[in-house]
Amino acid sequence: MSATTLLELRGISKRFGAVQALTAVDFEVHPGEVVALVGDNGAGKSTLIKIISGIIPIDEGQVLFEGRPVSLNGPQASSSLGIATVYQDLALCDNLDVVGNLFLGRELRSGGVGKLTGWLDETLMEQQASALLQRLSVSIPSVRTQVASLSGGQRQSIAVARAMMGSPKMVLLDEPTAALGVAQTRQVLDLIRRLREQGLGVVVISHNLLDVFSVADRIIVLRLGKRVATFDVKTAKEVEVVSAITGAKKSEVVETLKPEVV
Amino acid sequence: MSAPREAAVDPRLIQDAPGMLGAWKGFRRRVSQGELGSLPVIIGLSLIWLTFYLANERFLSAVNLTNLMLQIAAMGTISAGIVLVLLLGEIDLSAGAVSGLSAAVMAILNVKHQWAPVPSLLAGLATGAAIGLFHGLWITRFRVPSFVVTLAGLLGWQGALLFVLGNTGTVNLNDPIITGLTGTFFEPAVAWPIAILIIIVYVGTVLMERWRRAEAGLPQTHLRSTVARMVVISGAVVAAVAVFTQDRGLPLAAIIFAGLVVGLELLIKRTRFGRHVFAVGGSAEAARRSGIRVETIRVAIFTLASTLAAAGGILAGSRLLAVNQSSGSGDVLLNAIAAAVIGGTSLFGGRGSAWSAILGALVIGSISNGMDLLALSSSVKFMVTGAVLLVAASIDALSRRGRQAAGRA
Numbered sequence: 001m002s003a004t005t006l007l008e009l010r011g012i013s014k015r016f017g018a019v020q021a022l023t024a025v026d027f028e029v030h031p032g033e034v035v036a037l038v039g040d041n042g043a044g045k046s047t048l049i050k051i052i053s054g055i056i057p058i059d060e061g062q063v064l065f066e067g068r069p070v071s072l073n074g075p076q077a078s079s080s081l082g083i084a085t086v087y088q089d090l091a092l093c094d095n096l097d098v099v100g101n102l103f104l105g106r107e108l109r110s111g112g113v114g115k116l117t118g119w120l121d122e123t124l125m126e127q128q129a130s131a132l133l134q135r136l137s138v139s140i141p142s143v144r145t146q147v148a149s150l151s152g153g154q155r156q157s158i159a160v161a162r163a164m165m166g167s168p169k170m171v172l173l174d175e176p177t178a179a180l181g182v183a184q185t186r187q188v189l190d191l192i193r194r195l196r197e198q199g200l201g202v203v204v205i206s207h208n209l210l211d212v213f214s215v216a217d218r219i220i221v222l223r224l225g226k227r228v229a230t231f232d233v234k235t236a237k238e239v240e241v242v243s244a245i246t247g248a249k250k251s252e253v254v255e256t257l258k259p260e261v262v
Numbered sequence: 263m264s265a266p267r268e269a270a271v272d273p274r275l276i277q278d279a280p281g282m283l284g285a286w287k288g289f290r291r292r293v294s295q296g297e298l299g300s301l302p303v304i305i306g307l308s309l310i311w312l313t314f315y316l317a318n319e320r321f322l323s324a325v326n327l328t329n330l331m332l333q334i335a336a337m338g339t340i341s342a343g344i345v346l347v348l349l350l351g352e353i354d355l356s357a358g359a360v361s362g363l364s365a366a367v368m369a370i371l372n373v374k375h376q377w378a379p380v381p382s383l384l385a386g387l388a389t390g391a392a393i394g395l396f397h398g399l400w401i402t403r404f405r406v407p408s409f410v411v412t413l414a415g416l417l418g419w420q421g422a423l424l425f426v427l428g429n430t431g432t433v434n435l436n437d438p439i440i441t442g443l444t445g446t447f448f449e450p451a452v453a454w455p456i457a458i459l460i461i462i463v464y465v466g467t468v469l470m471e472r473w474r475r476a477e478a479g480l481p482q483t484h485l486r487s488t489v490a491r492m493v494v495i496s497g498a499v500v501a502a503v504a505v506f507t508q509d510r511g512l513p514l515a516a517i518i519f520a521g522l523v524v525g526l527e528l529l530i531k532r533t534r535f536g537r538h539v540f541a542v543g544g545s546a547e548a549a550r551r552s553g554i555r556v557e558t559i560r561v562a563i564f565t566l567a568s569t570l571a572a573a574g575g576i577l578a579g580s581r582l583l584a585v586n587q588s589s590g591s592g593d594v595l596l597n598a599i600a601a602a603v604i605g606g607t608s609l610f611g612g613r614g615s616a617w618s619a620i621l622g623a624l625v626i627g628s629i630s631n632g633m634d635l636l637a638l639s640s641s642v643k644f645m646v647t648g649a650v651l652l653v654a655a656s657i658d659a660l661s662r663r664g665r666q667a668a669g670r671a
Contacts, residue, residue, distance in 0.1 A: 055551065076553040091551045095544035095612035096537075104541055105552030107534045118534035123471075123478045130480075142481070 005067065006031045006170055006201040007052065007083070012061035014047055021047040022225045024061075029170060029201040034192060036216035037205045040245055043222040045205045046088070049172050052203070053085035054078030082169035086159045086176060088205075094148035098140060099129045101147050102162050136161055136191060153184035160191060170201040177211050189215045209238055221245055302657050303606055303621045306650070310625060314632035321632055324508035330624075330631050331506070332444055335515040336361075336578035338623030340594065341601040342526055343570030345619050346563050348602055349530065349543045351611020352408040356397065356415030357598055360568050361575025362590020363423045364390040368576055369433040369585040370426055372440060379439035383576060390572025391565050393419065398561030408564070416595070424587055432586040435579060443518065444581040447511030456512065457503040461496045468492060515577060520620070522573070527616035539563060543612035574598075593644075600647065601626050604654040610662065625650060 009027040013020070022044045029035050039045050050056045054072040063070050065081050072078050078085075092101050103125050110121040129143045138157040140150060147155060156176060163171050173192070177185040192215050195202050206212050212219060213233060221229040221244040229244035243249065314321040340357050347354040368386030371377040377385070397415055401408050427433065435441055448456065468488060475482055506512045530536035541549040542559050550556050578594075579585045603609060604625050605618025626647060633643045 053551075074553075075551050079553060085551070087551065091545070091548040093541045093544035093548050093612075096540060100537060100541075104537075104549070105554050107537055109534060120532055120534060120537060122532075123474050123480065126480055127478050 004030055005064070008064040008067075009048075009052070010062040010064070012048070012051060012063075013059050014044075014051065014056070015059055020225055022051075025222070025225070025227050027220065027227070029203055031169070031201050032196055032199045033218065034196050034202045034204060034216045036212040036219045037203055037222065038207070038209070038212060038219060038241065038245055039222035042224070043245075044225040045222055046174060047225075048222070049085065049174050049203070049205060052078065052083060053172055054083075079166060079168075082166070083172065084163035084166060084168035084170070085172040086156075086163045086174065088174040088178070092147045092155060092159060092162075095146065097146050098133075098143045098150075098158055099125050101158060102129045102132070102143075102165055104162070106166060132161055132164065133157075136164070137187070152179045153181065156180060156184070156188065160188065164195075168200065170203070171195055173202065173204045175205055175207070177206065177208060185211065209241060212241075213238065223247055300606055300615075300617060300621060303604060303618070303625065303654070306604075306654075307621065307625050307628065310628050310632070314628065314635065317632070318635050321635055324505050326631065326635070327505050328509040328513060330627050331513055331516050332581060333631060334623040334627035335444065335513075335519040336574045336581065337594065337597050337601060337627065338519055338574075338619050339522060339577055340571045340574035340598040341605075341623055342523055342616055342619035343567035343574070344598050344602040345605075345607045345614055345616055346526070346530070346539070346570075347408070347567045348607045348609060349539055349611060349614050350560060350563055351543050351609075352401075352560070352563075353599075354397070354408065354412045354564065354567050354571075355595065356393070356412040356419055357567065357571040357574075358590045358592075358595030359416050359419035359423065360390055360393050360571040360590070361578065361594065362585070362588075363393070363419045363426065363575075364572030365575035365579035365585045365589055366423050366426045366433070368440070369435055369579060372437055373433050373435065379437045382437075383440065386576050387569055387572050390568045390570075390575075394565035394568025394571075395561065397568065398564030401564065402557040402560050420591065423589065427585070427587055432584055434584045436583070440576075441580055441583055442514070444513070444515040444577055446514035447506075448514070449511050450507040453503050453507050453512035456517070457499050460499055464495065465492055515581070518577070522570070523616045523620050526619075530616060535559075535562070540612055545612075571598075597626050597647075600651040600654075603658065604651060606654075606658070608658050608662070609655065610658075622654075 005028050007027075007029045009025065012022055012025045012027070014022040025044070025048065027048065037045050037048065047056070051058050051072065054075045054077050057073060063072055065083075070077075070081060072081075093104065096104070099122070107118075108121045108125050108128075109115050110119045110124075113119070114121070126143055133140065133143065136157070138154070138161055140154050140158070147158060150158065156179065160173070160176065163173075176188050176192075180188060189211060192202055192204065196217075204212070204216065213236075216233050219231040219233060219236060219241055220227060221231070221241065223245065228247075229241075231241055231244075311322065320326055340361055344354060344357060364386045367389045368382045371385050372379060372382035393415070397408070397411050400406060401411050468491075472482060472488065502516075503512055506516070530539055538549065538554045538559050541552070541554060542556050546556055549559075575590055579589060582589075601622030602614075602618055603622065605614075605620070605622030607614025607618040629647055629650065630643055633646070
């Protein structure tokens with residue numbers, strides 16, 4: 001089992017002051033799989049994502065990447081393993097242009113003396129940025145536009161594109177479709193499927209069960225910092241997932257869901 | 263190859279229509295959306311020069327413009343350091359005191375301890391660098407706001423200046439190399455080749471870049487606007503050298519100051535380090551998540567800023583031919599900060615350029631110089647400089663609001 005696991009977390013706990021954000025959570029992602037991480041507000045989804053991306057340190061627990069024990073003690077450690085993250089707040093620099101944001105932290109230097117001085121190879125970066133955005137069919141005015149002047153959907157696309165820059169093995173997406181319209185949501189979901197086809201492990205946080213059921217292979221439910229349920233999308237029912245999220249009995253959920261679902 | 267690129271262009275994007283009218287409309291749109299660049303300060307500077315010229319013709323004479331250049335070199339150098347700190351959205355209130363202390367260290371070593379001039383100069387610069395390193399480490403380790411740390415520095419380094427000078431009070435500089443920093447002028451036979459070399463390197467670089475972009479199949483800016491830029495900048499270089507050579511010649515101080523500013527501009531706009539500086543100033547959190555060592559950048563910038571302050575202090579001492587207890591005090595710090603802001607560097611971080619040090623220092627220096635020519639009292643001088651700063655900072659705040667309204671904040 002663990003030979004085919006891309007990332008495995010064992011018994012992860014995290015406490016913020018008086019709040020126990022995560023309690024002994026196990027989590028696993030396989031290559032070529034889309035895992036949806038769902039749960040109510042405050043369930044610990046974002047904390048878990050931030051732990052995997054190395055933003056916050058874990059209090060207790062073990063992390064295995066491709067079967068080897070690793071420590072995620074910083075964003076650099078996580079990204080050098082091949083884990084890329086798209087944050088809910090996108091984490092873009094508004095004052096930089098699209099090229100600057102795509103290559104932020106991994107700028108290309110020109111050869112020779114440029115290598116030593118850190119001279120930027122703007123031409124090559126612009127070329128690669130255009131090529132990447134075209135491949136992901138992201139439509140923006142120009143790669144030299146300041147990110148501040150892009151629309152919400154365009155900014156989300158740039159954030160996803162940035163996650164793809166380092167040819168990662170695994171991509172974390174925190175609420176990727178939350179601010180998007182119908183057409184752009186479909187684009188992002190298509191993009192996620194494309195990542196899966198390329199053998200990447202994908203973790204998606206979402207509140208939208210419609211999106212979750214349309215794109216995910218497995219659904220992991222967190223509630224109050226604990227992993228309470230796991231579903232295979234092929235066999236899972238929406239009612240069961242909702243009841244796991246809220247902790248309500250299935251019959252109660254059916255009652256509340258009826259008018260919306262039907 | 264051109265078809266897919268066109269497909270990538272968003273149809274909702276406002277494109278500049280072709281021709282002169284389209285260019286003008288695009289320009290009007292950018293101004294109303296708060297993308298002003300250096301335009302307000304250049305207009306303001308022209309108005310200031312015109313006013314003083316009408317009041318006293320001698321203002322635009324070769325002698326006076328050369329004096330102006332010498333007057334602003336020190337303040338502008340300190341201001342260049344302030345620009346760097348402002349890009350991070352931080353502030354350095356100690357720049358004046360650091361400039362005085364560093365100059366005093368250099369002077370004491372050279373005069374009292376008979377050190378050779380070059381080691382003395384380097385020791386002065388190293389003093390600034392060490393102080394900046396200390397500030398930066400203190401700010402990042404203990405998470406004390408830069409405002410407080412450098413305010414403490416403003417007081418503390420002022421005290422250190424008095425301590426270093428001891429009961430001498432004033433140290434007179436007479437070493438030809440140190441006083442030569444601001445007392446050397448190049449005659450036309452040397453000045454013109456320097457100017458021509460600068461223009462060749464500049465035009466060559468721009469053309470190289472266009473050629474590289476064409477090679478890579480990337481979209482180009484209009485040739486017309488590129489040529490216009492080249493003409494304006496080359497014209498400014500030729501005009502400056504023409505003015506200087508009518509008087510004593512091209513001042514070494516001008517070359518040092520301009521060289522520092524160009525070097526800094528290249529550092530912040532063309533290197534990885536500079537890109538990270540802008541990223542930290544724009545969104546420190548986004549920068550941190552991209553794996554940029556935000557704290558290292560902060561420490562490096564404070565070190566660099568204080569080193570520039572030291573360089574400014576040394577230039578000021580060289581021009582005054584002395585370092586005394588009031589070196590770096592008074593309005594030195596406030597003028598340097600005002601110059602950076604007037605020149606167009608945002609107080610909110612993430613926006614600005616090294617050019618604002620030159621432009622802002624020119625504005626403040628011109629006001630001061632012009633009022634001296636008109637024999638106005640320093641009361642008027644302070645009030646006018648204050649008003650100009652207020653206007654400049656308000657333009658920054660307003661253009662920021664314009665950007666936000668246009669979704670470009």
